[in-house]
Amino acid sequence: MNTSKSNIPVLSPTIFRKDHIKNNTDELLNDDSIAEFFIHSFKDDDVYLNLPLPPHKKTVHDFVFITNGSMAKSLRLETYLLYKNDFLFTPKNNITTTTSVSPDLEGFYCHFSDEFIGANPFLGIWITQPSHQNYLQITQKEAFNLEQLLARMVELFKHRKKNPNNNRLITFYLSTFIAELFLTIKKQELEPRQDNAMFSNFMSLVLKYFKQHWSIQKYATTLNITPNHLNKRVKQETGKTTSEIIKETIILEAKVLLLQTNMNIKEISTELGFDDASYFSRLFKNQTNATPSMYRKMIDLS
Numbered sequence: 001m002n003t004s005k006s007n008i009p010v011l012s013p014t015i016f017r018k019d020h021i022k023n024n025t026d027e028l029l030n031d032d033s034i035a036e037f038f039i040h041s042f043k044d045d046d047v048y049l050n051l052p053l054p055p056h057k058k059t060v061h062d063f064v065f066i067t068n069g070s071m072a073k074s075l076r077l078e079t080y081l082l083y084k085n086d087f088l089f090t091p092k093n094n095i096t097t098t099t100s101v102s103p104d105l106e107g108f109y110c111h112f113s114d115e116f117i118g119a120n121p122f123l124g125i126w127i128t129q130p131s132h133q134n135y136l137q138i139t140q141k142e143a144f145n146l147e148q149l150l151a152r153m154v155e156l157f158k159h160r161k162k163n164p165n166n167n168r169l170i171t172f173y174l175s176t177f178i179a180e181l182f183l184t185i186k187k188q189e190l191e192p193r194q195d196n197a198m199f200s201n202f203m204s205l206v207l208k209y210f211k212q213h214w215s216i217q218k219y220a221t222t223l224n225i226t227p228n229h230l231n232k233r234v235k236q237e238t239g240k241t242t243s244e245i246i247k248e249t250i251i252l253e254a255k256v257l258l259l260q261t262n263m264n265i266k267e268i269s270t271e272l273g274f275d276d277a278s279y280f281s282r283l284f285k286n287q288t289n290a291t292p293s294m295y296r297k298m299i300d301l302s
Helices: 013-020 119-126 140-157 166-190 194-212 216-222 227-238 243-262 265-271 277-288 291-301
Strands: 038-040 062-068 071-075 078-082 088-091 096-101 106-112 135-137
Touching: 038 140, 038 166, 062 071, 062 140, 062 216, 071 088, 071 243, 078 088, 078 243, 096 243, 106 140, 119 166, 140 166, 194 216, 194 243, 216 227, 216 243, 227 243, 243 265, 243 277, 243 291, 265 277, 265 291, 277 291
Parallel strands: none
Antiparallel strands: 038 106, 062 088, 062 106, 071 078, 071 096, 088 135
């Protein structure tokens, strides 16, 4: 039976820390001020999430900015595979989850409350946007400036107990960061990048047709390009092959079904377009080092 698990919780940062972070007593996290603001570097700070996270809502706004590696994250009904220079903003009280991160993940996570940032015209506009407009692909030049602002906020946050004025400085940097993002959005609207549009269109096709197991040739033909050009652009954008992206999308959907439904493995295999459940299980294990059954047990134990 396909029964969805409901009762999506609304989590404050302190409850999220308690329930979903393994090292929640570490110095970086052991401070109730995280209810208002928190930032950390994926590369330099140890924050161990109990992945995959169940669907939940937060009482704060948050965002991730990826500078290396990858992260699978959802916002409302859309799922994003985030790679280098990808940015995703999640307004408070929106359903979200993080299902996986790569071992080489680098970048930043940040959350903040309305009270912390205060009145901000850009934020007010942002909160009301469709979720796909909260996802941005940042150019390398613009990414450098944003990364500098985030790195400075990380340093200020780490030394906030010794320097009480740091929180005020962080507010200024955060407001500047948001303003810089809006300038980036405006530039992208004025100067659309054809190659990025192609990659975005490819990902849209993958998310729409991955259950039909399209060949790379079919994706390329639909995009009116050659398979070689498609592979080249995907590699440039993600560091992965077209085939790897398609497989990751299938596995991500499988993880969601294992997490959020009571479907058995055969039913999930059929839902994902596989005629042979054993082949699906082998693919899943090859990608995750665990069988679907093992993965579901790990979820239940977490």
